[in-house]
Amino acid sequence: MSGLYTPDLARIHAEGYNDTFDEAHDWLAAEILHGPVNAHLFDIGCGDGTWLSVAEDRGVMGEGVDLSPAFVEIAQARGLLVKQGNAADIHIPKGTTAVTCLGEVLSYIDTTTKHDTLLPVAQAAFDALPSGGLLFADLIGPRCLPHARRNTGADWQMRIEVTVERERLTRRIETQVDDRVDTVIHQQSRCHPNSTKRALETIGWHCEILDSYGPAGLLPGRFAIKLTKP
The missing domain is CATH 3.40.50.150 (Vaccinia Virus protein VP39)
Structure with missing residues (x-):
């Protein structure tokens, strides 16, 4: 990460x-x-x-x-x-x-x-x-709700999973480019x-x-x- x-x-x-x-x-x-x-x-x-x-x-x-x-x-x-x-x-x-x-x-x-x-x-x-x-x-x-989606490009893939707990939204982003895999966590109000x-x-x-x-x-x-x- x-x-x-x-x-x-x-x-x-x-x-x-x-x-x-x-x-x-x-x-x-x-x-x-x-x-x-x-x-x-x-x-x-x-x-x-x-x-x-x-x-x-x-x-x-x-x-x-x-x-x-x-x-x-x-x-x-x-x-x-x-x-x-x-x-x-x-x-x-x-x-x-x-x-x-x-x-x-x-x-x-x-x-x-x-x-x-x-x-x-x-x-x-x-x-x-x-x-x-x-x-x-x-x-x-407040109406931004949990969801998940996957997107792809010429040499990349990305999966985004959004969860919600009260006033906090968490976005987990997994990327793969060639053989590199990474995960980033974004948190928002x-x-x-x-x-x-x-x-x-x-x-x-x-x-x-x-x-x-x-x-x-x-x-x-x-x-x-x-x-x-x-």
Whole structure:
């Protein structure tokens, strides 16, 4: 068992899952461009950098951070401004006008704090962003239920088993690439939309609960938030 995203799992994700938010990209870029002037994006949990690259193509320059060295290496090889970092103690770069956290990033349980990173990131972003600044994130909701599935690629196989216990979701991911077999465990919080909204508005955000990113529906059992700084 090794890190959150091993090199093999990062590669599988980049090859097989980097189109998850394709239909959301135009909408997200437009939202950011309608925010504060001199739009600058900070993408937390940027993965292989697909969204950052698309955002740049649409006129939104930005940078990103990811916990996985394997993902950081892939993104940097694409010429993107990405570094390794932990959402639990994130620093929002000066000049940022919008923060995105796509793919349930803020639902992950930090191994040090034993909590998800939603509120620490929301507080850091609120402190750093200008009036009108935005934060978008999708989260695991209470209706995300146990399930299992298997996917295959040209030279890989992956089996995912999801179990749920109260407010905690555990995802066991087994990968096989050629003769290499690995297992990774992801743990995430299941958030309730109403209590999430109240907690975020206590920080000072205006919070909208979304069931999609514009035309792009979310995965089953997820919901999204759009935060705007007054």
